[in-house]
Each structure stands twice: as structure tokens, then as C-alpha cells.
Amino acid sequence: MSIINEIYFSRLMSKPVYDTNGILLGHLVDMYATLDEEFPRVVSIIIRDKRNSQIELMWKKLEITKNKNISFIVDRPTSARHQSNGIFLAKNLLDKQIVDVNGKKVIRVNDILIVAKEGNYYINSVDTGFSGLLRRLGLVGLSKKINMDILIPWHGVEPLEREEDSLKLVIPYKKLLNMHPADLADILEDMSSEYRTTFINSLDEERAADILEEIEPEVQKNIIESLYEDKAVKIIENMSSDDAADLLENLDEEEADSILNHMEIENAEEIRELMDYEEDEVGSIMTTEYISFSPDMTVEETLRTLRELKPSSDVPYYLYVQDIEEHLVGIVSLRDLVVSTPDTMLRDIMSTNVITLKDTDPIRDAAELFIKYGLLAIPVVDENNVLSGVLMVNDIIDEISTIRRRWFTRMAGV
Numbered sequence: 465m466s467i468i469n470e471i472y473f474s475r476l477m478s479k480p481v482y483d484t485n486g487i488l489l490g491h492l493v494d495m496y497a498t499l500d501e502e503f504p505r506v507v508s509i510i511i512r513d514k515r516n517s518q519i520e521l522m523w524k525k526l527e528i529t530k531n532k533n534i535s536f537i538v539d540r541p542t543s544a545r546h547q548s549n550g551i552f553l554a555k556n557l558l559d560k561q562i563v564d565v566n567g568k569k570v571i572r573v574n575d576i577l578i579v580a581k582e583g584n585y586y587i588n589s590v591d592t593g594f595s596g597l598l599r600r601l602g603l604v605g606l607s608k609k610i611n612m613d614i615l616i617p618w619h620g621v622e623p624l625e626r627e628e629d630s631l632k633l634v635i636p637y638k639k640l641l642n643m644h645p646a647d648l649a650d651i652l653e654d655m656s657s658e659y660r661t662t663f664i665n666s667l668d669e670e671r672a673a674d675i676l677e678e679i680e681p682e683v684q685k686n687i688i689e690s691l692y693e694d695k696a697v698k699i700i701e702n703m704s705s706d707d708a709a710d711l712l713e714n715l716d717e718e719e720a721d722s723i724l725n726h727m728e729i730e731n732a733e734e735i736r737e738l739m740d741y742e743e744d745e746v747g748s749i750m751t752t753e754y755i756s757f758s759p760d761m762t763v764e765e766t767l768r769t770l771r772e773l774k775p776s777s778d779v780p781y782y783l784y785v786q787d788i789e790e791h792l793v794g795i796v797s798l799r800d801l802v803v804s805t806p807d808t809m810l811r812d813i814m815s816t817n818v819i820t821l822k823d824t825d826p827i828r829d830a831a832e833l834f835i836k837y838g839l840l841a842i843p844v845v846d847e848n849n850v851l852s853g854v855l856m857v858n859d860i861i862d863e864i865s866t867i868r869r870r871w872f873t874r875m876a877g878v
Contacts, residue, residue: 472596477554481538484540492536493518497553501586503618504550506584506585551625557590563622568647576591589616593613593614595607622638649679652664677707685714689715693722697723701727704751706748706750708735738752746844749827749855750854751859752852755783757796758810761810762810763801763806763808767801782796784843792820792849794810794816797815819837820845820849823852
């Protein structure tokens with residue numbers, strides 16, 4: 465009889481479990497591993513006994529052995545309830561979606577490699593290759609012959625499903641939290657709707673909003689519709705006004721109105737105004753989040769205000785200067801602001817030759833201006849030259865992509 469130090473989980477399913485006296489305790493149903501260590505350590509097994517009951521066992525010592533066949537030997541087994549913060553291999557991993565953190569994609573687990581170290585068994589890696597499927601079908605010899613394992617080490621993956629009590633006690637999906645929102649959006653689009661909802665619910669509203677802004681409209685709609693309304697409201701309130709308006713326009717009118725009615729009045733009014741524009745007008749995609757100053761402010765006062773406001777990185781391409789009646793009278797670049805002396809007035813460094821768009825201008829005209837002048841943002845004014853919002857270059861790129869997608873959809877329908 466030999467001790468097995470490395471084996472795939474699929475080869476352990478339904479294998480007999482004995483105590484040290486050779487008495488059959490049952491057959492393996494599942495294994496449970498704690499997530500408190502770098503590699504999950506197997507701390508209990510689930511067996512089905514001769515009365516067809518499932519029992520969870522812990523032990524003083526566990527060995528996986530092979531004589532003619534593979535079996536488990538459990539030294540001093542005790543019936544016990546597993547600890548929190550863990551994962552079942554069959555229930556939560558096998559055939560489930562997980563995230564390949566480095567590859568930034570959702571993958572399916574076909575098998576799990578278990579390795580022995582210092583008297584314990586650990587999840588070493590997951591197999592997403594074709595050989596894992598063959599082993600599951602009992603074709604072990606063929607799986608070795610074609611050798612199509614695709615092993616991803618455990619530290620490079622994030623499971624999407626685990627025990628409910630674990631989700632309450634630890635920060636779930638912690639390997640994903642440092643990823644860029646655009647990468648997480650791609651991952652969410654590949655997830656099943658159930659996992660998407662669980663993942664979004666695990667995030668704070670600000671982080672969830674950042675990710676939702678990067679997701680395709682149809683997936684956005686599905687996510688919002690799957691959430692409780694109070695969670696949906698908080699997320700949408702953290703989105704930029706133009707992205708929030710786009711999202712709500714994709715919802716049923718009744719649901720959109722309900723969400724707006726539960727939002728803060730000022731935010732809701734801002735979004736409603738954007739939703740009133742025609743979809744091909746600049747106003748429909750502009751952001752109303754911009755920073756403006758009086759021409760009589762000094763550079764020192766302006767910088768102090770910026771430090772206090774701590775605007776997001778998307779906002780301060782340029783600073784906009786408005787008079788007392790909110791007319792746009794000039795813009796100041798960040799470079800001019802930084803190199804000027806503290807007591808310089810904004811009116812002395814602002815540019816009055818400002819390229820602007822009307823809120824009712826066609827989006828195609830805006831695209832031409834961005835291309836012609838190489839701008840990052842263009843202020844949007846109404847018919848009275850009052851600043852209404854700002855159009856960012858990334859909004860134009862997103863809108864052009866949306867227009868093209870709509871065109872191809874219509875053509876496919878034809």
C-alpha cells in the first residue's frame with residue numbers, strides 16, 4: 465500500500481473511507497477546505513454511510529492510499545461541523561465558474577489538483593482543460609495520453625461560489641478588488657446572472673458604480689433588475705449623471721421612475737434633465753459634473769478649493785470660469801493654473817476663445833470637433849451660453865461604439 469501525495473479530486477469521488485481498523489465508514493461525497501491559508505487546506509470530508517446518510521468527518525490524521533484501488537484511511541474520525549470561511553470542492557468548485565485573475569476572464573473548473581504537504585492535503589490548482597473532463601468520465605488513461613491539462617495555481621483564481629456563512633464573515637472576492645473596473649466589467653459580462661448579482665451585492669456602492677459604468681447596457685439592465693431597489697438606488701446615485709441617465713433609459717419606464725423617486729431630489733432632477741434630450745443630441749451624453757470658478761478668484765484660492773473638493777480624475781481636464789449669471793466666460797488649463805503665481809486672478813490667465821457645443825447639437829458634430837482640435841473635453845452650453853455640462857472624449861468614443869452596434873443590430877434584423 466502506498467500513500468498518494470498528488471491526485472485529482474475527480475479520482476477521489478465515491479472512493480471508500482476506512483478507519484485505521486479497516487472498518488468501512490462510507491464513501492466520499494465531498495471535501496471541505498478552509499480559505500484562511502494561502503492554499504486551501506482540506507479540514508473535513510463528507511461521506512455517505514451504509515444507511516445512505518451524509519456525515520461530515522474530521523480526524524487526527526487523514527491518508528489517501530492506493531493498493532489495488534484508491535481509498536481513504538481516517539485516524540480517529542469524529543463527526544463534526546466544518547468551520548466557517550471555507551469551500552466545498554464538489555459543491556462550490558467542480559463544474560462552477562471561477563475567475564482567472566491573471567487572465568482576467570471567467571473559466572469553468574473541470575477538475576481540482578490536491579497535493580499533500582506536511583501531513584495535510586491542500587488544493588494546489590484547478591484544471592480547466594479537456595483532460596479534466598475525460599477523468600470525470602472515467603477515461604483516466606486517455607486523459608494521460610492526450611495530456612491536455614490546463615492548470616491554474618490557486619493563488620491565480622478567485623472562486624465565485626462558497627459557503628453562505630463564509631460570505632458573511634470575510635471579504636469575498638478579495639483577489640478581484642484591485643482590478644481595474646473595466647477588467648471587472650469584462651469578467652462580470654461572462655458570469656452567470658446569479659454570480660453577477662452576488663458579486664455586485666458584495667461591493668460597496670461606489671465600487672459597484674465604477675464597474676457598472678463599464679458594462680454593456682443589456683448586462684447593466686439585468687444586474688439592476690436583479691438587485692433590491694435600495695441597493696440599485698445607492699449604486700446609481702454613485703454613477704456619473706450621464707451614465708445613470710443612459711442606464712435608466714434602458715429600464716422599464718415604471719422601474720426607472722421608481723428608482724428616480726427614491727433618489728435624492730437634486731440627483732434625480734439632474735438625471736431627468738439628461739433623459740429629456742433626444743438620443744442623438746449632445747446633452748444626452750454630457751456629464752453635469754464639472755468644476756467652475758469665478759473670474760475674480762486667485763490661483764491660490766482655486767487650488768485650495770480643488771484640494772477641498774478632491775474631484776475624481778475624470779473631472780479636471782480644464783477649469784471652467786463663469787460669471788455671476790453662470791455664463792461661460794473662459795477656461796483655465798491645469799498647466800496654466802500650476803505655473804502661475806498664487807495671487808494671479810483667473811481672469812488674467814483664462815482663455816476666452818473657448819470651443820463649445822450647444823446641448824442640442826448632434827453628437828456627430830461633437831465627434832468632428834474632438835477630432836479636429838484634439839480636445840479631451842468640450843464645455844456644453846445652452847442657447848443663453850449658460851454652462852450646462854461637459855462632454856468628455858471617452859463619452860464620444862462610447863457613443864460612437866453604441867451607434868455602430870445599433871446599426872449592425874438593425875442590419876442583422878433586416
